[in-house]
Amino acid sequence: xxxxxxxxxxxxxxxxxxxxxxxxxxLGHNAMYWYKQSxxxxxxxxxxxxxxxxxxxxxxxxxxxxxxxxxxxxxxHLHTLQPEDSALYLCASSQDYWGQxxxxxxxxxxxxxxxx
Amino acid sequence: AQKITQTQPGMFVQEKEAVTLDCTYDxxxxxxxxxxxxxxxxxxxxxxxxxxxxxxxxxxxxxxxLNFQKARKSANLVISASQLGDSxxxxxxxxxxxxxxxxxxxxxxTRLKVLx
Numbered sequence: 001x002x003x004x005x006x007x008x009x010x011x012x013x014x015x016x017x018x019x020x021x022x023x024x025x026x027l028g029h030n031a032m033y034w035y036k037q038s039x040x041x042x043x044x045x046x047x048x049x050x051x052x053x054x055x056x057x058x059x060x061x062x063x064x065x066x067x068x069x070x071x072x073x074x075x076x077h078l079h080t081l082q083p084e085d086s087a088l089y090l091c092a093s094s095q096d097y098w099g100q101x102x103x104x105x106x107x108x109x110x111x112x113x114x115x116x
Numbered sequence: 117a118q119k120i121t122q123t124q125p126g127m128f129v130q131e132k133e134a135v136t137l138d139c140t141y142d143x144x145x146x147x148x149x150x151x152x153x154x155x156x157x158x159x160x161x162x163x164x165x166x167x168x169x170x171x172x173x174x175x176x177x178x179x180x181x182l183n184f185q186k187a188r189k190s191a192n193l194v195i196s197a198s199q200l201g202d203s204x205x206x207x208x209x210x211x212x213x214x215x216x217x218x219x220x221x222x223x224x225x226t227r228l229k230v231l232x
Contacts, residue, residue, distance in 0.1 A: 009159075033220075042120075043207070043222040056217065088159055097218060101149035101211050102168050105220060107161035 003027040006091050006108035013081065014116050021076040021111045023091030031055075031097040032074040033105065034066060037088040049074060050097035078113075086115045119143065120208055120223035127228050129198045136183070137193040137226045139208030148212040150191040152182065155205040155225070164206075167191055198230045 004025045013019050025032065034046040048056035049068040063085075065077040074091055092105040121140045129135035141150065152164045167175045167182045175182040183192040195202055208223040 040224070042224050045220065090159075090161060092161070101147055101213075101218075102166055103149075103211070104151055104163040104166055105161075106163060107153075110159040112159065 003106050004091060004093055004108035006089075006111050008111055009109060010112045010114075012114045012116060013078070015081055015083075017081075018077070018079045020078065021089055021091075021113075023074040023076075023108055025072055025074075025091075025093040025106070025108075027093055027106060029093035029095050029106070030071050031094045032068060032071070033092040033094075034074065034076050035090040035092065037090055037110070043090070047076075048097060055097055081113075081115045083115050086113055088112050118223075119221045120210055122208055122223035122226050124226045125224075127226055128231055129195075129228065130231050131200060132197055134194060134196045135198055135228065137195070137206050137208075137228065139191045139193065139223060141189050141191060141208070141210050143189075143210065143212045145212040145214065148210055150182070150184070151209040151211070151220075152180070152191075152193045153207045153209060153222075154202075155207060157204070161207070165193070195228075200230050200232060203228060203230045 007022045031050045033048050036044045045058050046060045047066040052068050063080050067075040088110045090110045091108045094103045094105045119142050148169045150167045154162045165175050165177045165180045167184045174184050179196045181194045205225045205227050207225045210221050
């Protein structure tokens with residue numbers, strides 16, 4: 001069983017739809033992250049939460065809205081997306097955002113999002 | 117400027133041979149961590165190995181070893197005795213403290229294909 005679970009695995013939606021991506025971690029970590037992975041581009045960090053508080057928002061358009069109700073769950077609410085938003089969205093967790101540099105991130109399987 | 121550079125978009129290796137995946141990095145922070153991740157076609161990012169900037173010895177994890185050359189700012193991944201299941205994308209990443217916040221920075225990846 002993977003320590004970080006993302007649902008759904010695949011999502012196809014129209015530009016006017018509203019949907020949510022879900023991430024759950026079972027590792028007892030306190031930091032959670034959303035990344036966007038597009039073809040031939042480095043991973044783009046979108047949001048960081050540490051102990052449920054948003055620590056980083058890397059100039060992400062407002063059509064992406066994160067929610068972190070507790071340290072184990074992270075959501076990404078999607079609304080009025082554009083075709084260029086089609087990508088693999090990866091959730092990750094780590095022990096603590098402010099911890100030592102030897103903390104790896106543990107990733108989920110990702111949600112492959114296609115915008116029609 | 118690129119913080120993490122992976123110059124090999126794709127590599128081939130014969131099964132049971134060793135292969136080296138290159139990674140160079142750029143940071144002015146004396147304390148940083150270097151990571152390698154494997155991403156199979158299914159999408160999940162799997163943590164492989166970690167090297168700290170103050171570690172005196174090269175990190176090893178099973179068939180994975182990290183050739184850390186601090187003065188040259190390189191952290192190459194060596195996979196010994198390649199297996200067909202090693203075919204995947206491999207990402208080099210760095211965690212550094214920048215402007216009071218921690219950043220995980222990823223390279224663009226190297227696609228490894230192991231040939232039977």
